[in-house]
Amino acid sequence: MTRRAALLGAATACLSGCTGFRLPDSGADRPTDVLQLTLWAGPEEEAAFRALADGFRAETGVEVRLQIVPFSQTLTTVDTGLRTGAPPDLFRVTYNDIGLYRSQGVLRALDPSVAAELEPAVAEQFWAAVTDEDGTFGVPHHTDTSMVLVNTAAAEAAGVTDVPERLDDAWTWEEFLDVSRRVADSAGAGRTALAVNWQQAGAYRWLNWVDQADGRLLSEGLDDAAPDPSAVVAALDVTRTFFREGLTPSSALPKSSQYTDQLFGAQTVAMAFVGSFTLPGLEVPFDWVATPLPRQRRASADLGGNALAVVDGPRAEAAAAFAAYCVGAQQQADFCTATGVLPTRTDVDAAGLDFPAYPEVMQQYVEQVTVVQPDLVRQVTVPQFNAVNSTLVDQLELAFLAGERPADQVADDLLRAVAAEVAR
Numbered sequence: 001m002t003r004r005a006a007l008l009g010a011a012t013a014c015l016s017g018c019t020g021f022r023l024p025d026s027g028a029d030r031p032t033d034v035l036q037l038t039l040w041a042g043p044e045e046e047a048a049f050r051a052l053a054d055g056f057r058a059e060t061g062v063e064v065r066l067q068i069v070p071f072s073q074t075l076t077t078v079d080t081g082l083r084t085g086a087p088p089d090l091f092r093v094t095y096n097d098i099g100l101y102r103s104q105g106v107l108r109a110l111d112p113s114v115a116a117e118l119e120p121a122v123a124e125q126f127w128a129a130v131t132d133e134d135g136t137f138g139v140p141h142h143t144d145t146s147m148v149l150v151n152t153a154a155a156e157a158a159g160v161t162d163v164p165e166r167l168d169d170a171w172t173w174e175e176f177l178d179v180s181r182r183v184a185d186s187a188g189a190g191r192t193a194l195a196v197n198w199q200q201a202g203a204y205r206w207l208n209w210v211d212q213a214d215g216r217l218l219s220e221g222l223d224d225a226a227p228d229p230s231a232v233v234a235a236l237d238v239t240r241t242f243f244r245e246g247l248t249p250s251s252a253l254p255k256s257s258q259y260t261d262q263l264f265g266a267q268t269v270a271m272a273f274v275g276s277f278t279l280p281g282l283e284v285p286f287d288w289v290a291t292p293l294p295r296q297r298r299a300s301a302d303l304g305g306n307a308l309a310v311v312d313g314p315r316a317e318a319a320a321a322f323a324a325y326c327v328g329a330q331q332q333a334d335f336c337t338a339t340g341v342l343p344t345r346t347d348v349d350a351a352g353l354d355f356p357a358y359p360e361v362m363q364q365y366v367e368q369v370t371v372v373q374p375d376l377v378r379q380v381t382v383p384q385f386n387a388v389n390s391t392l393v394d395q396l397e398l399a400f401l402a403g404e405r406p407a408d409q410v411a412d413d414l415l416r417a418v419a420a421e422v423a424r
Helices: 002-013 043-060 071-084 095-103 112-121 124-129 152-157 173-185 200-212 230-244 260-265 276-281 316-326 329-339 359-371 374-379 385-400 407-422
Strands: 034-039 063-068 090-094 139-142 146-151 192-195 269-275 288-291 306-310
Touching (some): 034 071, 124 139, 146 260, 146 359, 200 374, 230 385, 306 316
Parallel strands (some): 034 090
Antiparallel strands (some): 146 269
């Protein structure tokens, strides 16, 4: 809850004044064998990071000190350090934010030999999140993504007894709409079918639908809006239907501060798109199952999770070594087991991980994350993405409230607004 509440302002607050950064002075006070990692962390994550720091010190003699701050203050803390020339040596950062730091020239790229060793072990979509034409800036520490949770009793009341569990069997858009209509018809007063997790800074999850239609929001060069609006129009058609037909409540609009797992737990909706990172806190008094995200021309899913980014300073080499240590196969497996996040390495046996909450469902999320598409990742990690995401909040809110306005006109407005942000 703390993490999600902080996300409300993160998209607009992050790097509010991103000029004036300067690299650390070589004569910084901290000893060369002491690193500082700035991060947010709950109790389980703090313990897991301390275990990583202890293991690294035992191997190398280098101490890693944790500077733990609230999620909403992490990037502000990093930015302040960069402006004063005294930043941390490395920091935890969401994938959506790392592009802006890369563009400011304050991060140290991994040594090519280190990158060459890590790249084959990391799934392509997560490597794409930290890599551009200039190098690989940080390491993809872990990930998360979304699936659809389904209230079993509500589905059965609507005659929906076959809920797919595997990606290959996922509902198409048409099948998902049919199920949603049947569930809504039998839901009863004050309840309806579904809620999608595109609220506030999660607006970028709407791009799953564009990607499922085999389309793009940004151009191939990532410097403009996509020239072909057909997939955006298709995504608008299906997602606007949720609101036009009353399949989703107004509390599921992009500007809402109520989250989908809350609506699901209150049984306001029978189906909810929910991120895997919320499962440890999910306690509901009814039976439920998880089903993959709907698919159309292809399957797709949203990129969640965090990277460890290394600041270009006097201890960058040691900081990069610690970052690489954190994504070692055993270290990543231990971190995922302790905290309930998903691995980014393909050689981590996810089936053997003992996740702390809903382990069988987490194995379904492990499969879902395999269809996070590298091209979509590149679009949501551009330097301007925070502004693009804020624009999506505004444009989607208008789109869903636009009634019968033609989808092609709505798409044109959305793409022009996105193009303006990318061009800044």
